[in-house]
Amino acid sequence: MKKHFREFSVAAALAFVLLGLAIFTPAFFQPQPLLSLLTREAPTLLVACGMAFVIISRQIDISVGSQFAVCSVCVGLLAAKGWSLPLVFIASVSMGAIMGAFNGCLVAGLRLPSIVVTLATMVTWREALRWQRQGEFVNLPDGLQWLGLSQVMGQWTLILAALVLLALLALATKHLSAGRFVYAVGTDAEAARLAGIRPQLTTFSVFVFMGALVGLAAMMNVVQSPQVDPKSGSGLELKVIAAAVVGGVAVSGGRGKLWGVFFGLLLLACISPALTHLHIEAYWEKAIQGAIILLAVVADGLRTRKQRN
Amino acid sequence: MKTLLQLSAVTKSFGAVRALKGVSFDLHAGEVHALLGENGAGKSTLIKVITGAHQLDGGSIEINGERVARLTPASAHQLGIACIYQQPALFPDLTVAENIGLRLEPMSALRKVNWVTRRQRAKELLKRIGAEILPDAEVRSLSMPEQQLVEIACALGAGARIVIMDEPTASLTHKEQHLLFAVVKDLRASGVGVVYISHRLEEIFQLADRVTVLRDGQSVGTNKVSEINESGMIKLMVGREVSTIYPPSESETGNVVLSLRKLGCASCGVKNISLDVRAGEIVGMAGLVGAGRTELARVLFGIMPADSGEILLNGQLITISTPKEAVAHGIAYVPEDRRRHGVILEMPIAHNMTMAIHDRVFPGAWLRCGAEKQIALDLIRDLAVKAYGPEAPGGSLSGGNQQKVSLARWLATKPKLLILDEPTQGVDVGAKSEIHKIIRRLAKEGLAVLMISSDLPEVLGMSDRIAVMRGGTITAMLPAKTDAHEVMAVALGQTENGAAK
Numbered sequence: 139m140k141k142h143f144r145e146f147s148v149a150a151a152l153a154f155v156l157l158g159l160a161i162f163t164p165a166f167f168q169p170q171p172l173l174s175l176l177t178r179e180a181p182t183l184l185v186a187c188g189m190a191f192v193i194i195s196r197q198i199d200i201s202v203g204s205q206f207a208v209c210s211v212c213v214g215l216l217a218a219k220g221w222s223l224p225l226v227f228i229a230s231v232s233m234g235a236i237m238g239a240f241n242g243c244l245v246a247g248l249r250l251p252s253i254v255v256t257l258a259t260m261v262t263w264r265e266a267l268r269w270q271r272q273g274e275f276v277n278l279p280d281g282l283q284w285l286g287l288s289q290v291m292g293q294w295t296l297i298l299a300a301l302v303l304l305a306l307l308a309l310a311t312k313h314l315s316a317g318r319f320v321y322a323v324g325t326d327a328e329a330a331r332l333a334g335i336r337p338q339l340t341t342f343s344v345f346v347f348m349g350a351l352v353g354l355a356a357m358m359n360v361v362q363s364p365q366v367d368p369k370s371g372s373g374l375e376l377k378v379i380a381a382a383v384v385g386g387v388a389v390s391g392g393r394g395k396l397w398g399v400f401f402g403l404l405l406l407a408c409i410s411p412a413l414t415h416l417h418i419e420a421y422w423e424k425a426i427q428g429a430i431i432l433l434a435v436v437a438d439g440l441r442t443r444k445q446r447n
Numbered sequence: 448m449k450t451l452l453q454l455s456a457v458t459k460s461f462g463a464v465r466a467l468k469g470v471s472f473d474l475h476a477g478e479v480h481a482l483l484g485e486n487g488a489g490k491s492t493l494i495k496v497i498t499g500a501h502q503l504d505g506g507s508i509e510i511n512g513e514r515v516a517r518l519t520p521a522s523a524h525q526l527g528i529a530c531i532y533q534q535p536a537l538f539p540d541l542t543v544a545e546n547i548g549l550r551l552e553p554m555s556a557l558r559k560v561n562w563v564t565r566r567q568r569a570k571e572l573l574k575r576i577g578a579e580i581l582p583d584a585e586v587r588s589l590s591m592p593e594q595q596l597v598e599i600a601c602a603l604g605a606g607a608r609i610v611i612m613d614e615p616t617a618s619l620t621h622k623e624q625h626l627l628f629a630v631v632k633d634l635r636a637s638g639v640g641v642v643y644i645s646h647r648l649e650e651i652f653q654l655a656d657r658v659t660v661l662r663d664g665q666s667v668g669t670n671k672v673s674e675i676n677e678s679g680m681i682k683l684m685v686g687r688e689v690s691t692i693y694p695p696s697e698s699e700t701g702n703v704v705l706s707l708r709k710l711g712c713a714s715c716g717v718k719n720i721s722l723d724v725r726a727g728e729i730v731g732m733a734g735l736v737g738a739g740r741t742e743l744a745r746v747l748f749g750i751m752p753a754d755s756g757e758i759l760l761n762g763q764l765i766t767i768s769t770p771k772e773a774v775a776h777g778i779a780y781v782p783e784d785r786r787r788h789g790v791i792l793e794m795p796i797a798h799n800m801t802m803a804i805h806d807r808v809f810p811g812a813w814l815r816c817g818a819e820k821q822i823a824l825d826l827i828r829d830l831a832v833k834a835y836g837p838e839a840p841g842g843s844l845s846g847g848n849q850q851k852v853s854l855a856r857w858l859a860t861k862p863k864l865l866i867l868d869e870p871t872q873g874v875d876v877g878a879k880s881e882i883h884k885i886i887r888r889l890a891k892e893g894l895a896v897l898m899i900s901s902d903l904p905e906v907l908g909m910s911d912r913i914a915v916m917r918g919g920t921i922t923a924m925l926p927a928k929t930d931a932h933e934v935m936a937v938a939l940g941q942t943e944n945g946a947a948k
């Protein structure tokens with residue numbers, strides 16, 4: 139309990155908010171809007187998991203939003219060309235992994251600071267896409283939306299897929315050596331190297347994995363609408379970093395749990411609909427999200443201070 | 448004699464832990480008063496009370512005969528208290544003169560800096576302590592002892608009357624030690640009181656006038672150094688008689704495990720190393736700091752790969768270019784700086800212990816938590832690690848137990864060759880002898896051990912053979928029963944008496 143205190147407190151905060159909503163606006167719990175909300179957040183959850191790994195390994199990747207847009211447009215174009223669903227899926231994941239590998243090469247291979255590298259790739263991918271598409275939407279062929287299923291079935295498929303992946307990733311962090319290595323490298327790369335771990339390889343892999351998850355998330359997002367917006371994914375990086383931080387991932391590396399990130403994301407995501415239901419103007423959404431992030435960071439800061447003394 | 452500092456019945460607790468349980472301590476003008484104690488005895492806490500970093504819970508502090516109600520770092524500075532830490536706290540990117548200026552000049556943001564006087568003062572202060580350091584040198588470019596001298600210059604410039612030195616010689620070479628001792632003696636002669644903390648007993652005999660021994664947060668005695676001997680001090684520290692400090696050698700040496708032939712690494716200054724280490728043998732590596740011993744270990748472990756010569760392991764010619772390869776070959780390296788490199792402090796000790804054996808114990812990369820816990824429990828029992836369990840974070844352990852965890856990680860790999868770099872540095876006396884016994888036992892079990900140590904008695908007491916390094920190469924191989932003076936003479940390069948190989 140003590141070990142997971144941080145994660146439990148986020149879960150408790152979420153429960154508290156949901157309880158408040160249940161009392162004051164039971165309308166929040168209508169199944170259809172709730173299902174839509176969860177479906178919207180399903181791709182974000184995957185990107186947030188990837189970001190958690192990146193931050194735990196003491197790096198950052200702010201290019202995920204641009205990667206997301208590039209993958210989305212790729213999916214759209216390839217699908218429009220008549221590629222089958224599994225092929226498009228593979229292409230999207232590989233595209234993301236390649237962009238991740240590019241970041242990874244620069245960060246791990248040349249040992250450049252990840253904030254600068256991913257800032258550069260963020261701008262580059264985004265502007266390249268703008269130049270290529272000129273802001274034009276890509277129309278998807280019939281049969282791609284909701285994976286060719288009915289809307290409700292499609293929504294459930296996406297949500298379940300995201301949850302299954304979350305569970306698998308959480309298990310993998312605990313039970314795969316690779317997961318342990320990410321924590322070790324994030325805590326102390328030199329100590330990890332002296333224990334026979336290859337920190338640069340670990341860092342590189344984390345970026346590739348991040349990219350692959352972005353590709354997957356892009357795919358899951360595209361199938362939710364009939365068109366692909368080339369500007370999709372803007373602001374995604376901030377959203378997932380926020381979710382990770384609120385969920386208890388330490389920006390200083392080496393600490394964090396995926397299920398904490400899950401609750402962090404839900405907490406941030408339910409603010410917007412909650413405001414609508416409480417008849418508060420939507421302008422407050424960002425301010426409240428900011429306050430939650432601040433609260434999380436301050437709580438972490440106070441806790442580490444207490445531990446030190 | 449004037450009393451500069453008088454602590455009476457000082458108590459200090461951190462939560463439930465009582466770090467100081469009523470310590471009394473006094474310091475006269477013109478004396479060196481050594482403070483001795485095992486790790487965790489309360490030395491650091493006592494220093495922090497004196498420098499104002501910690502507020503005391505009970506008792507009183509008098510400075511120059513006047514009672515000080517509340518001591519803060521700023522007021523301690525004004526009262527002439529200065530502390531020189533083992534790791535100098537200077538700004539590496541600023542010059543010496545800038546560092547000194549920052550400490551001594553008034554602290555207002557919009558003050559005009561007079562560069563001429565700043566440089567002049569730095570020059571004078573450095574000259575006073577006999578340091579040949581340029582005021583315009585960047586601190587980054589200075590060696591550790593030079594940085595300590597800059598700290599001392601700051602203390603002098605601030606007119607410090609009470610100077611605390613916390614293990615100042617831990618990373619100094621023999622020659623640098625002498626320079627430092629000369630400066631300390633000068634300080635004493637000018638009426639400054641010095642509180643001197645060291646783990647090295649021989650330094651205390653050379654330097655100190657009185658010695659106070661702390662144990663479990665209590666002062667167990669203040670003696671004149673002339674009236675106490677080494678075993679008496681150790682007895683006070685551990686509270687029991689340490690009869691045989693070093694366990695005797697009982698192992699039979701077997702085949703040659705490691706054989707180096709004209710090994711060299713130009714980038715790290717190691718050259719022309721030829722050495723054999725046999726199974727069951729402990730080869731001690733003596734030499735001054737900077738002689739290339741740690742560098743040799745780093746070459747053998749693939750951190751800085753060799754660029755000339757040959758490494759043979761069990762007769763097989765091998766190349767080692769990364770630590771991972773070294774581990775795969777059965778080489779283990781317990782590094783010098785355990786807090787930074789040996790143990791990941793935030794991680795549970797179970798995770799620390801299995802860090803290097805993932806490939807072997809968890810095939811297919813699948814971690815079985817039960818198996819991991821069992822491995823950790825076995826190692827904890829085997830090495831008598833004091834921790835509340837396998838999930839205790841490394842940082843919650845004492846220095847000696849952290850070192851055991853660092854050792855455990857490598858024993859788990861079942862190595863053929865174990866390289867130990869300063870295995871007992873900063874470890875208290877009790878844990879030290881336990882670690883020595885473990886090393887002995889490992890040798891007896893057939894492990895080849897290469898032990899680097901700056902603690903000469905340790906090298907002499909533990910080694911089956913002693914390799915002395917100087918200037919990046921092995922200058923002599925000496926037998927086990929060599930006396931300390933001869934080893935030191937070879938290390939210093941003074942004589943050619945050593946049975947040079």
